[in-house]
Amino acid sequence: MNHLARRTTRRCAAALALVAIAAPTLASTLNQNVSWTVDRAGTTAKYRVVAYGDSIYAGYNGSVSNAARWAAPTVDSEYLSARWNADIESIRRTKSGAVARDVYENKIVAERSWMQAASTRVVTFEMCGNDGLQARTAFKNQTGTCNYAVLDSAVNSCKTYVAASMDYINANASPNTRLKVISNLYCPGYNADNVQSTCRDATTGQTVNLRDRFLPAITRMNYWMCEYARQKGFQCADSFAQYMGADFDSNGDGQVDSDALRYVQGDTEAAYLQRITVALRGTLRDANTHFVSSTTSADYIQSDDVHPTYSGPTVSAGLWGGSTGTGAPRYPTITNGRNPIWNTFGHERMGWALSVYNPASP
Known part of the structure; x- marks a missing residue:
């Protein structure tokens, strides 16, 4: 199944789009907060997962009033519910369209009380997507002599606010966080950015290839997301490797592509760049056609060519406030650490x- 032909405006930027809101009085960012409890039958203990971020963790689907119920952090909560035989409260405090500084200041810092609750066991975040997108747009619109500093600025801002x-x-x-x-x-949009710039080096x-410039920046x-995680006691879920590499060995090097692309503790920045942008670049694939085998693919990105695909219903989240809900797990039993659709949708794969880092007990 090839999904590439029906999309012509691919974007190789970080994984986030600024939200376009029709009313001129509204800002280009949108709070999308959701609380969803995975209510497991026969259990009384309840623990909390707190997720901060932008439209990725929000489960953004193009709407200003609702979002995916089963965005990645809530998918992870379902896994935790099965592993711990407990109810899991998934708290998503997110702001679609927010750059890294905005997520840091107005979500992580301003809404710190959510992770301070004694029931909290997992805290997760993602950011930097809009920093990359804005830099990408600025670079794409350049004429005359190319200014690469806009890409460097996005990288530096990301590093600052991740740390x-x-x-x-x-x-x-x-202190109960595990x-x-x-x-x-x-x-x-990995494929679509394989075009020339309108600015000149x-x-x-000469004009430059957009993908050649954007890939090293991301x-x-x-x-640095994964390296700071190593330094500061975090784990790093490598969504780049999970989305951009096939789930089989396409180049005959003895490694499944999605495993070979993963950050390795001890990598230097130079070594990681060499591996991703040179040595294994031939294994990178547009995530609209993520190959789960040599003959079968899944579409990990929605029709906006930016946000992850998801399974199931939506919840209220946006202009009219967030929502709180409770429901039974979709998969009460998880076999071998993977639900039946773990590699079929983008949010399922990220969740x-x-x-995989979930502790064995709360």
């Missing part, structure tokens, strides 16, 4: 990537 967020969570999360985990960025006088962001 600050980890430090703040370390200092403020409940797991702190960040999800890094996949690269939507100052040295060669790779640097991802390296599973978070779940």
Whole structure:
């Protein structure tokens, strides 16, 4: 199944779009807060997962009033419910359209009380998508001589606020927290950005390939997300590897592509860049056609070519406030650590990537 032909406006930027809201009095960011409790039959203990981020963790689906119920953090909560035989309260405090600084200041810091609750066992966050998107848009619109500084600025902002967020969570999360985990960025629109710029390189006088410029920038962001995680006591769910690499060995190197692309503790930035952007670049695939085998693919990105696909209903989240709900787990029993649709939708894959770090007990 090939999904590429029906999309012509691919974007290789970080995994987030600014929300376009029709009313001119509204800002380009949108709070999308959701509380959903996975209510497991026959249990009384309840623990909390707190997720901070932008439209990825929000479960953004193009609507200003609702979002996916089963966004990645809530998918992870279902895995935890099965593992711990407990009810899990999934708290998503998110702001679609927010750059990293905004997520840090107005979600992680301003809404710290959510992770300070004694029931908190997992704190997770993602950010930097809009920093990359805004830099990508600025670069794409350039004429004359190319200014690469806009990409460097996005990377530096990402590094600053990822590190600050980890430090703040370390200092403020409940002492009962068992797991702190960040999800890094996949690269939507990988194929479509294989086009030339409208600006020209100052040295060669030639236009440059957009993908050749954007891929190293997102790779640097991802390296520092995982490296800071290593330094600061977090785990790193490598969504880039999970989305961009096939689930089989396509190049005959003896490794499944999605495993080979993962950040390895001890990597230097230079070594990681070399591996992702040079040595294994031939294994990168547009996530609209994520190959779960050599003959079968799944579409991990919605029709906006940015946000992850998801399974199931939506919940209220947006202009009219957030929502609170409760429901039974979709999969009361999880076999071998994976639900039946773990590799079929983008949010399911990201939720599973978070779940592999879940502790054995609360």
